[in-house]
Each structure stands twice: as structure tokens, then as C-alpha cells.
Amino acid sequence: MTSLGPNAHLIGKPGSRAMLDTPALLIDRDAFERNIASMAGHARAVGVALRPHAKTHKSARIAEMQVAAGALGICCVTLGEAEIMVAAGLPGVHITSPQVTEPKIARLVALHAQPHDGLSVVVDHPDNLAALARAARHAGKPLDVLVDFSAGHGRTGCADDAALTALVRAAVAADGIVFRGVQCYSGNLQHIPSRDERRSRSLAQLDRLRGMIARLRDAGIEVPIVSGAGTGTFDLDPAARVFTELQVGSYVFMDVDYLRALKDGRNTPPFETALFVATAVVSANAPGYVTTDGGLKCFATDGPTPDVARGAPPGSRYEFFGDEHGKLILAPGAPRPPLGTMVECVTPHCDPTVNLHDYYHIVSGDTLVDIWPVDARGKR
Amino acid sequence: MTSLGPNAHLIGKPGSRAMLDTPALLIDRDAFERNIASMAGHARAVGVALRPHAKTHKSARIAEMQVAAGALGICCVTLGEAEIMVAAGLPGVHITSPQVTEPKIARLVALHAQPHDGLSVVVDHPDNLAALARAARHAGKPLDVLVDFSAGHGRTGCADDAALTALVRAAVAADGIVFRGVQCYSGNLQHIPSRDERRSRSLAQLDRLRGMIARLRDAGIEVPIVSGAGTGTFDLDPAARVFTELQVGSYVFMDVDYLRALKDGRNTPPFETALFVATAVVSANAPGYVTTDGGLKCFATDGPTPDVARGAPPGSRYEFFGDEHGKLILAPGAPRPPLGTMVECVTPHCDPTVNLHDYYHIVSGDTLVDIWPVDARGKR
Numbered sequence: 157m158t159s160l161g162p163n164a165h166l167i168g169k170p171g172s173r174a175m176l177d178t179p180a181l182l183i184d185r186d187a188f189e190r191n192i193a194s195m196a197g198h199a200r201a202v203g204v205a206l207r208p209h210a211k212t213h214k215s216a217r218i219a220e221m222q223v224a225a226g227a228l229g230i231c232c233v234t235l236g237e238a239e240i241m242v243a244a245g246l247p248g249v250h251i252t253s254p255q256v257t258e259p260k261i262a263r264l265v266a267l268h269a270q271p272h273d274g275l276s277v278v279v280d281h282p283d284n285l286a287a288l289a290r291a292a293r294h295a296g297k298p299l300d301v302l303v304d305f306s307a308g309h310g311r312t313g314c315a316d317d318a319a320l321t322a323l324v325r326a327a328v329a330a331d332g333i334v335f336r337g338v339q340c341y342s343g344n345l346q347h348i349p350s351r352d353e354r355r356s357r358s359l360a361q362l363d364r365l366r367g368m369i370a371r372l373r374d375a376g377i378e379v380p381i382v383s384g385a386g387t388g389t390f391d392l393d394p395a396a397r398v399f400t401e402l403q404v405g406s407y408v409f410m411d412v413d414y415l416r417a418l419k420d421g422r423n424t425p426p427f428e429t430a431l432f433v434a435t436a437v438v439s440a441n442a443p444g445y446v447t448t449d450g451g452l453k454c455f456a457t458d459g460p461t462p463d464v465a466r467g468a469p470p471g472s473r474y475e476f477f478g479d480e481h482g483k484l485i486l487a488p489g490a491p492r493p494p495l496g497t498m499v500e501c502v503t504p505h506c507d508p509t510v511n512l513h514d515y516y517h518i519v520s521g522d523t524l525v526d527i528w529p530v531d532a533r534g535k536r
Numbered sequence: 537m538t539s540l541g542p543n544a545h546l547i548g549k550p551g552s553r554a555m556l557d558t559p560a561l562l563i564d565r566d567a568f569e570r571n572i573a574s575m576a577g578h579a580r581a582v583g584v585a586l587r588p589h590a591k592t593h594k595s596a597r598i599a600e601m602q603v604a605a606g607a608l609g610i611c612c613v614t615l616g617e618a619e620i621m622v623a624a625g626l627p628g629v630h631i632t633s634p635q636v637t638e639p640k641i642a643r644l645v646a647l648h649a650q651p652h653d654g655l656s657v658v659v660d661h662p663d664n665l666a667a668l669a670r671a672a673r674h675a676g677k678p679l680d681v682l683v684d685f686s687a688g689h690g691r692t693g694c695a696d697d698a699a700l701t702a703l704v705r706a707a708v709a710a711d712g713i714v715f716r717g718v719q720c721y722s723g724n725l726q727h728i729p730s731r732d733e734r735r736s737r738s739l740a741q742l743d744r745l746r747g748m749i750a751r752l753r754d755a756g757i758e759v760p761i762v763s764g765a766g767t768g769t770f771d772l773d774p775a776a777r778v779f780t781e782l783q784v785g786s787y788v789f790m791d792v793d794y795l796r797a798l799k800d801g802r803n804t805p806p807f808e809t810a811l812f813v814a815t816a817v818v819s820a821n822a823p824g825y826v827t828t829d830g831g832l833k834c835f836a837t838d839g840p841t842p843d844v845a846r847g848a849p850p851g852s853r854y855e856f857f858g859d860e861h862g863k864l865i866l867a868p869g870a871p872r873p874p875l876g877t878m879v880e881c882v883t884p885h886c887d888p889t890v891n892l893h894d895y896y897h898i899v900s901g902d903t904l905v906d907i908w909p910v911d912a913r914g915k916r
Contacts, residue, residue: 162639177639179916211859233860253829253860256875257816259542259557280819283875311827311857312819319821343858436637439660439692441699447691449633449916453891457838458856476838477691478723479591479887480613480633495636495663507859511833511892514914534894534913536559536829 160527161515172524174498178436179454181513181530182500185520188408188430189221195390195407196225198425202394207231207250207383209405212507214532215516216244218408223247229274231383231403235260236535238275239267244531247273250383252339252403254304254312256284264288265295276300278339280313285326285333292332300336301327302381305368307361309344317368328377337381338372340365341403346388347413351421355392362396369398387414391423411506413459429502432465433509434517435482437497446492448474448482448499455482455501456508462501468493474501540907541895552904554878558816559834561893561910562880565900568788568810569601575770575787576605578805582774587611587630587763589785592887594912595896596624598788603627609654611763611783615640616915618655619647624911627653630763632719632783634684634692636664644668645675656680658719660693665706665713672712680716681707682761685748687741689724697748708757717761718752720745721783726768727793731801735772742776749778767794771803791886793839809882812845813889814897815862817877826872828854828862828879835862835881836888842881848873854881 163180166172173182199206208222211233219230219241229248232238241249255264255277268275279285279301292299303323306313314320320338327335342361348354362384369379380400385393387406393399406414409431435450455462455476462474464484471487484499486492493499503509511533518526543560546552553562579586588602591613599610599621609628612618621629635644635657648655659665659681672679683703686693694700700718707715722741728734742764749759760780765773767786773779786794789811815830835842835856842854844864851867864879866872873879883889891913898906 162643175639177643177916178637254818256818257558257829258876259555263542263557280821281875306821310822311861311863313821315821438634438636441660441686441693441695442690449637452836452838453888453914454916456832457836457888458832479891481691483691495661496638508833508837511859512914534833534892536557536834 160529163517163524164527166524167526169524171522173519173522176434176498176517176524178434178498179450180434180517181510181515182432182434182517182519184430184432185518185525187428191408191427191430192221192225194425194427195404196227198391199402200226204394204399205401207248207401207403208408209233209252209403210237210241210532212405212510213408214510214530214535215528216240216246216531217528219246220244228401234536235263235267237532239263240532240535242267242270242272242275245273249275250302251277252341254278254280254284256287261287261291265291268297268299269295276302276336278302278304278312279323279327280304282323282326285323285330289330289332298332298334300334302337302339302383303327303335305338305340305365307340307342307365309342311343313340320368321372324372324377337379337383338369340382340384341386342384342389343386346386347417348388349417349420354389354421358389358392359396362393362398366396366398387427388418388423406506409503409506411509412463412502412504415502416460431503431506432500433462433503434498434500437484437493437495437499440492440495445483445485447477448484449480450482450501451478451480452476453479454512455503456505456512458508459505462504465500465502467497467499540909543897543904544907546904547906549904551902553899553902556814556878556897556904558814558878559830560814560897561890561895562812562814562897562899564810564812565898565905567808571788571807571810572601572605574805574807575784576607578771579782580606584774584779585781587628587781587783588788589613589632589783590617590621590912592785592890593788594890594910595908596620596626596911597908599626600624608781614916615643615647617912619643620912620915622647622650622652622655625653629655630682631657632721634658634660634664636667641667641671645671648677648679649675656682656716658682658684658692659703659707660684662703662706665703665710669710669712678712678714680714682717682719682763683707683715685718685720685745687720687722687745689722691723700748701752704752704757717759717763718749720762720764721766722764722769723766726766727797728768729797729800734769734801738769738772739776742773742778746776746778767807768798768803786886789883789886791889792843792882792884795882796840811883811886812880813842813883814878814880817864817873817875817879820872820875825863825865827857828864829860830862830881831858831860832856833859834892835883836885836892838888839885842884845880845882847877847879
């Protein structure tokens with residue numbers, strides 16, 4: 157076993173996709189590359205920049221591909237992801253979640269002290285702004301910040317116009333801080349099935365945001381960056397003419413969550429399913445179902461169940477069957493797949509599924525063509 | 537950052553529990569050591585051996601402590617776990633899930649070829665038995681197997697008495713295979729809240745198993761090992777006088793799942809909660825709740841939500857709030873904890889929660905006393 161896991165010896169071998177040690181996380185290279193190109197083309201067409209979100213893939217290699225396709229940088233949700241991306245030389249690393257504890261601020265300042273090509277972080281509270289400013293002054297290197305607006309989601313971000321305005325003014329004034337802009341991510345709107353409802357709710361938020369940004373600019377405050385949007389609203393939000401850049405993530409892979417949510421309200425361009433988990437039948441003693449080696453330690457369980465993509469008889473349906481096993485329920489009368497049969501599934505929610513795996517197995521047709529580590533898996 | 541993560545510099549520092557970089561997986565050393573001693577004492581008292589399950593902790597260090605307390609070996613559910621345990625020199629490594637694919641059989645034979653102090657695997661199908669026998673003959677080293685019985689759970693294992701008997705006879709006869717016994721794990725019974733119902737359903741299964749084992753022995757087949765039971769039935773099953781050893785796992789840590797399920801039907805000895813995740817408040821802009829840095833990439837989502845253990849105002853309640861965040865809902869009128877407040881939570885389902893972390897932070901009182909890697913995290 158090398159540092160690329162038990163399948164490293166199969167790279168480049170014809171037919172190796174069917175020989176993989178399971179469970180194995182797969183990227184369909186061709187669909188994946190088309191997804192990257194489609195989003196890059198869309199952004200160019202509507203005149204907005206891309207800073208895709210690495211929380212989805214946690215891979216420096218994939219971030220490099222997104223930058224090569226035109227992205228101006230990469231978003232991270234954890235400081236640990238940002239440490240990986242900076243170490244890999246990625247430009248424009250932006251941390252989308254507040255870093256508030258003493259250990260996190262110490263690590264952030266240490267990261268900022270290293271040579272890098274752009275690093276920023278959000279703030280949503282005056283106490284955190286003051287702590288960051290103090291640490292940056294002490295380190296002697298000013299820190300770029302974006303002020304976070306909660307946009308009705310309420311997870312992080314300033315709660316209202318007054319709080320946002322006050323925090324922006326404080327950031328502009330703070331010694332040790334360089335105010336770079338505003339972030340507004342509506343995580344709560346991305347999976348609304350109706351495209352019309354997604355559009356109207358998102359644009360209502362963005363109208364409000366545009367008003368706030370306009371008032372800041374009228375007051376003489378430069379707001380170079382306005383960042384937001386996700387795979388559910390990337391093609392709706394640019395109409396509001398407020399975002400300077402999009403922090404989309406899941407589009408590179410897609411998952412059952414997005415495929416189901418957006419089924420009746422397709423986005424343009426539509427993205428292809430590019431991420432799968434290859435599992436194998438490991439027990440076949442019961443009528444009507446078989447047991448696979450893909451359980452809740454290899455698929456995220458916060459969303460739907462995995463969809464069966466290929467390898468199983470038509471009409472088969474997956475259910476969780478414990479930590480290390482799945483139940484593949486067969487359609488009435490379907491033949492029982494024999495022991496060892498490989499069954500590929502679409503991941504239910506891509507981000508936390510990726511976080512359960514150490515390696516991406518890159519496949520093209522029937523061949524394993526490469527293996528990439530999930531560099532930032534588990535990094536906080 | 538060393539190979540023990542961002543908290544390594546805090547080991548041994550008084551008060552360091554409150555200084556941890558979050559989210560951090562914690563073991564309360566004293567409760568944890570009492571759990572190991574209690575189960576060891578129970579097993580001695582009822583005259584049954586222990587081969588605790590490493591699927592819960594995935595740690596060679598913890599396995600060593602269990603063996604030091606009297607366990608004769610360690611169970612693993614994945615081959616990757618077994619590779620870690622054998623490499624660490626653990627004795628009596630038993631793999632509780634069938635290994636059927638070609639890559640897994642090749643790895644199993646390679647592991648068996650290394651020096652070790654006992655290695656066995658379950659089989660539940662004649663095709664898998666034949667494949668294992670062929671591989672073991674080819675490698676020139678016979679392989680110990682236990683035949684798996686499904687016990688009404690139906691995940692893995694022979695479905696009925698006839699299938700079990702036939703497979704045992706085939707294992708006894710197979711060149712390259714050493715038949716070592718029978719495994720019967722009722723994963724479906726472990727969380728039944730009523731102790732009486734757990735007892736009656738488990739003992740009904742075990743009566744059936746005892747009959748089968750007796751018939752095998754009457755037919756002149758030695759059955760040295762009969763393995764099963766979990767943290768829900770470890771003190772009920774020995775009454776059936778059929779298990780020679782118990783493959784209990786969760787008792788070392790306990791979790792919300794077991795604490796809730798066994799609340800009205802306490803086992804004897806009762807085990808203490810010894811596993812926590814330390815999180816921190818990272819956003820506090822909303823009335824009635826704050827946002828923590830513990831989300832669904834640090835807590836398993838297949839069971840209940842985490843319980844709040846300490847650090848938050850009384851009456852606080854946790855809800856998932858996305859991949860990297862939790863919502864700490866405050867009781868009416870409760871003071872809002874300030875940014876950076878550390879909140880420790882009981883893990884919802886311990887096994888898959890552990891699998892999301894790279895390190896155990898061992899705490900005693902207010903001090904971080906050690907850090908242990910989760911050696912087999914993600915190992916399949």
C-alpha cells in the first residue's frame with residue numbers, strides 16, 4: 157500500500173475501474189472537467205469572477221484546475237483548508253467562516269506570516285474584528301477582511317443593515333485591518349426545488365444587499381469584493397448585479413441532494429454527476445436484497461440516501477445498513493447480483509461524503525487514470 | 537503543527553482543556569479507564585472472554601489497553617483496521633465482516649503472510665470460503681475462519697440452520713482453511729430500550745444458536761470460539777451459556793444513542809460517558825441561539841443530535857447547522873454565551889463520530905494529558 161492507497165498499482169491499467177478495492181470514491185474525469193469548464197464559461201459570459209469553494213472537494217489539485225480555468229482564487233470554510241491551499245501555492249484564499257478562538261487567530265496570523273498570494277477572512281462581530289486587528293498589529297502585517305452578512309440564514313454574519321454598516325465602518329477604521337468587501341451567502345436558499353422561488357427569494361435578499369452596498373459606496377467606502385451564491389443560485393444571482401464574484405462549490409461534482417432539489421428547476425448550464433462511490437456486494441444470503449461494503453462511514457447521512465448509478469439490476473434501491481454496509485434492495489424478480497459485484501452509487505451530499513475518504517480515484521471510461529489525495533479531509 | 541495536530545503543544549499544561557483548538561474529540565481518561573476495567577471485571581465474573589471491537593475506536597493504543605486489561609484479542613470490521621492492529625502487534629485480530637472481493641482477499645493473504653499473533657475472518661457463503669481456501673493454499677498458509685450466522689439481522693451471515701451447518705462442514709473440510717468457530721452478532725437488538733425485550737429477543741436467538749452449536753459438537757465438530765454480543769446485551773447474553781467471547785465495542789465511550797436507548801433498561805455495570813467533542817461559539821448575532829464550530833463534519837448524523845454536556849447555559853440544546861456549524865439554542869431568558877466560549881457535547885453515535893476525527897485529546901480534569909491518533913480512521 158503506497159501513500160495513494162490500495163489502488164495505486166491499478167493506475168493506467170485498462171479495465172481497472174472494475175478492479176478497484178472498495179469502497180472507493182470516484183471522479184468521472186470527463187464529466188468533472190466539463191463541469192469546471194461550464195461554470196468558468198458561465199462566469200465569463202455574465203461578467204462575474206469565480207472564487208470556487210474548496211469545502212466541497214478539499215483538494216489542492218482540484219483548486220488548481222479551477223484557477224487554471226479562470227478562477228481568481230479559492231474559498232475555504234475552515235482554517236485547516238486554507239492552510240492546505242496556501243501551502244499548495246493557491247492564490248486568493250478566502251476563509252468564509254469567522255475565526256474567533258485564540259488558537260484559530262494564532263494559526264491565522266501564523267499562516268498570514270508565510271509567503272502567500274492573497275489571504276482574507278470574514279468577520280461578523282466587533283469583538284472578533286478587534287481581536288483580529290490586535291493580532292495583526294502585533295504580527296506587523298495587516299489582514300484583509302470581508303464583513304459577513306447573514307442574509308436571512310442566520311448561521312454567521314451581521315443580522316441587519318445597521319450591524320453590517322457599523323462593522324464595515326469599524327473595519328475601515330481599524331489599524332491592522334484592510335477592509336476588502338462584503339460576503340453574503342444564502343445557504344438556506346440553494347436547495348429550494350422551484351427555480352422561480354429560488355430566484356425570487358434570492359433576488360429579494362440581493363436587492364437588500366445592493367441597497368446596503370450602494371449606501372456604503374455613497375458614503376465614500378470602497379467595496380471591491382461582494383462575494384456569495386452557490387450551485388443553486390449561481391445563474392440567478394448575477395441578475396441582481398451586486399456580486400463581484402461567486403463562491404460556488406458543489407457544481408464540480410453534483411450529488412443526489414442537488415440533483416433532486418433542482419430536478420424541476422434546472423439551472424443553466426446544468427452540471428453532470430461526476431462523483432460516485434464504488435461499492436461491492438459482500439453478502440448475498442437473503443431473498444430480495446444483497447449487502448454491500450458501503451455504509452455510513454463512506455456516505456454522508458445528513459441528506460437523502462445514495463442513488464444506485466450502475467452495476468446493479470435495474471430498479472435496485474440503496475438503504476443504509478450500518479457503519480460499513482449498505483442494503484441493495486432488488487426489484488421484484490430481479491436476479492441477485494453475485495458476491496463481489498461492483499455497484500457504483502451517486503453520493504447523497506457530496507461535501508461530507510468527500511470528507512469520509514482519503515483519495516479520489518479518477519476514472520475515464522473503464523480505466524483508473526489517476527489518484528488524488530483529499531488533502532484537507534478532516535482539517536479544521 | 538506536529539503529527540499530533542494543532543493541540544500538541546498543550547499536552548501537560550494545567551488548564552489546557554479550556555485552551556484547545558476546536559472542534560476537538562476528547563476522551564475523559566478517568567471515565568474511559570473505568571469503562572475498560574468494568575467490562576473486563578464483568579467478563580471475568582461471568583466467565584467469558586473479551587475480544588473488544590476496534591470499529592468503535594480505531595486506535596491501536598486503546599486496543600492495547602483492552603488487551604492489557606485481559607482481552608484475548610481485538611475485533612475489526614474492515615480489513616484496513618486489521619492491517620493497523622496487526623502492524624501494531626495486537627494479538628488475536630478477528631475480522632467480523634466477510635472479505636469477498638479479489639483486492640480484499642489479496643490484501644488479507646498479504647496480511648496473513650506477515651508475522652502475527654492470530655488472525656481470523658468470518659465467512660458466510662460457500663463461494664467466499666472456496667476463494668479464501670484457494671488463496672490460502674496458494675500462499676501456503678492456512679487461514680483461520682469463523683462461520684457467520686445472521687441471527688435475524690440479515691446484514692451478513694448464513695440465513696438459517698441448514699446453511700450454517702453446511703458452511704461449517706465445508707470449512708472443516710476445506711484444504712487451506714482452519715475452522716475456528718461461529719460468530720453471531722445481533723446488531724439489530726443492541727439499542728432496544730426495554731431491557732426485558734432486549735433480553736428475551738437476544739436469548740431466543742441464542743437458544744437457537746446454542747442448539748445449532750450443540751448439534752455440530754454432537755457431530756464431532758470442534759467449535760472452539762462462539763463470538764457475539766454488543767454493549768446493549770453484554771450482561772444478558774452470557775446467561776445463554778453459548779458465547780465463549782464477547783465482541784463489545786461502544787462501552788469504552790458510550791454515546792447519546794446508547795445512553796438514550798438504555799436509559800430505562802440499564803445494563804450492569806453501567807458505563808460512563810467518556811467521549812466528547814469540544815466546540816466553540818463562533819457567531820453570536822441572533823436572539824435565542826449562537827453558532828458553534830461543530831457541524832456534520834465532526835458529529836455523526838445517522839442517529840440523534842449531540843447532547844450538550846458542559847460550557848453552555850443550562851437548558852441549551854444542539855441542532856445541526858450545516859457542514860461546519862452547530863446551532864446552540866438557548867433556553868428562554870438564558871444569557872448568550874460570548875464568542876469563543878467552549879461547549880462540550882456528548883457524541884450522538886460514537887463509532888462514525890470517531891471516524892471523522894484524526895486525534896483523540898485525552899483529558900483528565902482540566903488538563904490535556906495526551907493525544908492519540910485515530911490510527912484506522914477511514915481505513916477500509
